[in-house]
Amino acid sequence: xxxxxxxxxxxxxxxxxxxxxxxxxxxxxxxxxxxxxxxxxxxxxxxxxxxxxxxxxxxxxxxxxxxxxxxxxxxxxxxxxxxxxxxxxxxxxxxxxxxx
Amino acid sequence: xxxxxxxxxxxxxxxxxxxxxxxxxxxxxxxxxxxxxxxxxxxxxxxxxxxxxxxxxxxxxxxxxxxxxxxxxxxxxxxxxxxxxxxxxxxxxxxxxxxxxxxxxxxxxxxxxxxxxxxxxxxxxxxxxxxxxxxxxxxxxxxxxxxxxxxxxxxxxxxxxxxxxxxxxxxxxxxxxxxxxxxxxxxxxxxxxxxxxxxxxxxxxxxxxxxxxxxxxxxxxxxxxxxxxxxxxxxxxxxxxxxxxxxxxxxxxxxxxxxxxxxxxxxxxxxxxxxxxxxxxxxxxxxxxxxxxxxxxxxxxxxxxxxxxxxxxxxxxxxxxxxxxxxxxxxxxxxxxxxxxxxxxxxxxxxxxxxxxx
Ligand code: SF4
Ligand code: SF4
Numbered sequence: 323x324x325x326x327x328x329x330x331x332x333x334x335x336x337x338x339x340x341x342x343x344x345x346x347x348x349x350x351x352x353x354x355x356x357x358x359x360x361x362x363x364x365x366x367x368x369x370x371x372x373x374x375x376x377x378x379x380x381x382x383x384x385x386x387x388x389x390x391x392x393x394x395x396x397x398x399x400x401x402x403x404x405x406x407x408x409x410x411x412x413x414x415x416x417x418x419x420x421x422x
Numbered sequence: 423x424x425x426x427x428x429x430x431x432x433x434x435x436x437x438x439x440x441x442x443x444x445x446x447x448x449x450x451x452x453x454x455x456x457x458x459x460x461x462x463x464x465x466x467x468x469x470x471x472x473x474x475x476x477x478x479x480x481x482x483x484x485x486x487x488x489x490x491x492x493x494x495x496x497x498x499x500x501x502x503x504x505x506x507x508x509x510x511x512x513x514x515x516x517x518x519x520x521x522x523x524x525x526x527x528x529x530x531x532x533x534x535x536x537x538x539x540x541x542x543x544x545x546x547x548x549x550x551x552x553x554x555x556x557x558x559x560x561x562x563x564x565x566x567x568x569x570x571x572x573x574x575x576x577x578x579x580x581x582x583x584x585x586x587x588x589x590x591x592x593x594x595x596x597x598x599x600x601x602x603x604x605x606x607x608x609x610x611x612x613x614x615x616x617x618x619x620x621x622x623x624x625x626x627x628x629x630x631x632x633x634x635x636x637x638x639x640x641x642x643x644x645x646x647x648x649x650x651x652x653x654x655x656x657x658x659x660x661x662x663x664x665x666x667x668x669x670x671x672x673x674x675x676x677x678x679x680x681x682x683x684x685x686x687x688x689x690x691x692x693x694x695x696x697x698x699x700x701x702x703x704x705x706x707x708x709x710x711x712x713x714x715x716x717x718x719x720x721x722x723x724x725x726x727x728x729x730x731x732x733x734x735x736x737x738x739x740x741x742x743x744x745x746x747x748x749x750x751x752x753x754x755x756x757x758x759x760x761x762x763x764x765x766x767x768x769x770x771x772x773x774x775x776x777x778x779x780x
Binding site: 329330331334335338339340366368369370372373374375376377378379415417418419420421422 | 663666667669670671672673677698714717718719720721722725726727728729732733735736737739740764765768769772773
């Protein structure tokens with residue numbers, strides 16, 4: 323699925339279900355099969371982080387990285403890096419009764 | 423072009439009505455979207471028969487819906503007639519956002535607006551019968567003249583109006599002035615030259631020897647009102663920010679939300695034809711709730727509430743025009759509009775985006 327089709331609801335749902343983080347992978351800028359999908363993602367990502375931050379949540383739990391479908395190595399590295407960063411942050415406070 | 427419409431017996435409404443009729447009879451517009459008196463209040467209606475404008479009442483300070491929605495319904499790829507719309511400043515601002523989102527069009531549209539001293543919650547003034555008394559409207563117009571907050575019948579303005587920093591309409595064709603002027607002696611109107619030409623109106627007509635009230639009284643009254651409102655807004659939004667960051671997040675603000683979706687239905691910007699939250703997407707299987715309860719120790723059974731609000735913030739927060747229709751529609755008295763204004767403002771800042779700026 324094109325990263326441009328990732329509606330914020332797909333990121334918010336796992337976060338509110340208690341996931342410690344969500345990674346959005348998109349094709350590199352200039353490489354979008356649909357021309358501008360990843361640019362839309364980039365804008366939405368900025369909006370989402372700003373909203374999470376203002377709403378009292380940790381915006382560092384959502385990552386956007388440019389990783390295309392053929393970059394298996396890069397994907398593995400990114401996930402390892404993210405898991406380490408999330409361990410440092412600790413369990414998500416959204417894993418809480420009223421955060422749904 | 424500035425002109426003054428004659429007002430007889432200190433009664434503004436008939437002057438306003440006859441001006442609206444004149445717009446229709448002269449062919450400037452063929453139909454008019456305007457609040458008509460209905461029951462004890464007003465309801466927007468699309469009027470083709472000028473005689474029915476005898477019950478038009480844009481002065482009654484009640485706002486049942488944000489009419490940007492209605493304009494979206496009657497304009498589009500092809501607006502079928504020369505349509506006039508009487509809108510409040512926040513309705514124009516919502517309309518401009520809808521135009522950018524390609525949900526409405528300004529083509530063939532004549533926007534008529536008035537300075538807006540603010541509106542009241544409908545149930546509050548209905549219970550008291552406030553607007554059946556002419557003296558209350560008089561007091562309201564007096565406050566506008568002075569640029570003071572109206573103090574009428576013990577009523578408070580709607581929360582959004584108390585902190586509104588856009589009481590003067592922008593992006594319009596015909597502007598009826600209330601701030602800084604004594605409208606009972608003549609109704610000052612600013613309009614596009616081409617409209618004045620069709621109406622056969624000339625600069626300063628019917629002024630009756632009065633000094634033309636387009637001077638510093640207007641700016642002084644507006645400045646006075648704005649200073650107070652700006653302060654209320656900053657305090658209110660600051661309070662919301664503080665709650666979201668120091669208490670237990672935005673969740674504390676929506677603690678009593680029953681997810682009735684009223685806020686979304688009333689919002690003029692929330693325009694999706696099929697809202698995800700009105701589909702079966704969140705009718706989960708029983709296992710889902712049990713899993714959630716296991717994971718969290720307990721789970722709020724009216725689920726996906728914050729999901730709904732955070733998603734809506736992501737979708738339209740940047741466009742929020744602070745009209746507060748969401749707050750007025752909320753059965754749980756949640757200050758939805760304040761929350762959306764507070765968060766929206768931050769997103770707007772990131773992009774240096776100003777809603778309703780063309
Ligand atoms: S109107 Fe109020 S109770 Fe209903 S969904 Fe919106 S915030 Fe919740
Ligand atoms: S979120 Fe509320 S205040 Fe903002 S535009 Fe929608 S109805 Fe108006």
